[in-house]
Amino acid sequence: MATKDLEALKTAARDAYLFTLPLVEIATTRSRGLVAGSPMNVFGHMRRLADHTARAVTTPNNDTFYSTAQVDLSQGPVTLNLPATGDRYVSLALMDAYTNNFAILGTRTTGPDGGTFTLVGPTDAAEGPNVVRSPTNHVWALARILVDGPHDVEGAKAVQHGLSMQGPAAPTPGPFAHRGAPWDEYFETAARLMAANPPRVEDRAFLASMAPLGLADFDASRFSPEQAAAIEAGLAEGKIAARKGGLSGAGFVEGWSYPSARLGNFGQDYGLRASVAVAGLAALPPEEAMYMRAEGDLPRALFDGTRPWRLSFPAGGHLPVHSFWSLSLYEATQDGQFFFTDNPLARYAIGDRTEGLVTNADGSLDIWIGHQDPGGERTANWLPAPAGPFALFMRAYLPKTELLEGGYRLPPVVPADAG
Template identity: 85%
Template sequence: MGKTDLAALQAAARDAWLFTLPLVEIATTRARGLANGSPMNVFGHMRRLADHNARAVTTPNNDTFYSTAQVDLSQGPVTINVPATGERYFSLALMDAYTNNFAILGTRTTGPDGGTFTLVGPTDAADGPSVVRSPTNHVWALARILVDGPHDVEGAKAVQHGLSMQGPAADAPGPFAHRGAPWAEYFATAAQLMGLNPPQVQDRAFLAGMAPLGLADFDPSRFSPEEAAAIEAGVAEARAAARKGGLSGAGFTGGWSYPSARLGDFAQDYGLRASVAVSGLAALPPAEAMYMRAEGDLKGALFDGTKAWRLHFPADGHLPVNSFWSLSLYEATPDGQFFFTENPLARYAIGDRTQGLVTGPDGALDIWIGHADPGGERTANWLPAPAGPFALFMRAYLPKTELLEGGYRLPPVVSA
């Protein structure tokens, strides 16, 4: 092959790796669930709030219980029963195999009274007012159920007990390679997963550029050493690209990065989709929850935990939300993922529902962040950090229009 062909092959490998990364990440998540005894087409319930031991999904939250089901619609529809949730925040995100949220059932959309819904695959003939159609046969159903403190655990569990799924038995596909696998194994897995979950018609233009890789009938043995090197170079480019962007968008405004309007329903933004699969798998769309990341003093928007930091909300400047907000602190892994860090308070997030939070006489709120206890009255508002680098993410559930449209901006995190 000539240089031009090698360049095209490298670009095809880069684009194909990014395009298929969400498929591989969901397959990896599914394999973990199966290993833990969760069968297909059945909800599994996580009845503990995530802490520093939670390492299955990057950027977990410490506000909700999760209920999760990996769904295969190839054998027919499944029925989902959603219980009445009243004033409690609840969302059931339905993600296709490429991590797009094609439907969300819950507080914002279907209301507080619950209901019974039929989830059907892309070629199923079913139709009706309670039918939800998936673009792919593989679906990840992920519910978030607000736990409003220790006193509310049993109430949240009661909601979980009322959430159920009925449908045909399904065998889990696999086994599959993971994100870090060599390129030949990775693309063999990607080809299989694309066969099980064909891309949408609106992806055709992008897929055409991936043609030199031959994913439709993938055979790694046909590539020469020079071609293999070009593929490896393309994959290296893709890995670097996937570590950028993600939940926090492209840049910072006033000390915070705000999410793309495409978050959680990515259309043809394949780069963003891949980045989020690494740094914020299963992120919700902004209308459901906005994820903002604070700009730190270290490379990669990280903060130095040995320093003291402060986030100040004036009395008239609290977050405009219809549900709740929560500031989470994470340590970063070398591959760009984020997990809670162990600390003396066992506090992983702080927000408007935190017990014992102290506000000033005028209603202003200060949050103190760092490795060292700020002492005195400030300890009540302390978000502990590791001695090393950390990241801060703000979640705003059911944001009001002024936050969604940029009329409200968060105050910056500054040195204390």
């Protein structure tokens, strides 16, 4: 086979991996739920906050309960019931099979009174004010329900209890290969998922670059050993590309990265979409929540947990939000994912709702970060880290305009003995 043809096949494999990775990641999440006993078209509820044992989805938060449902609209519409939530922050994100948030119900959009909504597939003719149309038949519904401390657990559970879904029985999907599967298994799964969830017309130009792979009628047996090697090389390039970026935007500004405006609704930014599928699956769009990552002293923007660190807010300089902010600390895996780390305080995040947080006499606030307890009064504001690499992510729920538009910048995380 000509060299140029092999190069075209390698490029096709790389592009196809990036394009289909979100499909495969959601399918993997769906499969885990089925194994755990969560059927399709039914909400499952996590009734405790995520901790170091939560390893199903990367970068979980420690601020909200999750309620999740994998939805199949191929058999007909599904009814969603969202209870009244009052002053409590709640979002119910509806993601298509490619991880785009095509609708978010809850505090910011539908208000505090709840309601009943009809979720329909792309070809359903239903219309009406409470009809929500999905671009794909497969949907991931993910609710985040704020828990405002230990005293609020029962109140948050009551909201979960009122969140429900009714719809026709759906076929059991799968089995599916995961993102680390051999190329033939991976692309066979990707082809099936694309057939069930056809891409948008806006994707046609990018899909043309994938044509040599033939995902429309994928058959691994038609490739020679030489061609298979080219596909494997392209897949390897795709994996490297997918580990870059994640929730981070284009570089760091004064020690922090800020999210792309396309986060959560990716359009034609297939590289960003793939990176987020690995490092921040199910990320919300910026108007709902902004994710900022601090720049560390190690490769991959990680921090060294054996050193003490400090984040200092001046008086009146906390994040401008309509809801709340929270700083989460994660240990990093080799494949670019992030999970909470075990620690003596069982504290995985710190923020404006943390009980016992101590403000300085002048109104400023210091957060102490590291593996060693800083001691004394500083322990109240300590965010424990592992004795190794870790990452810091700031979440700002319902950010105000000055944060969304860049008028506000976070202070940098610095060594604790600096200045």
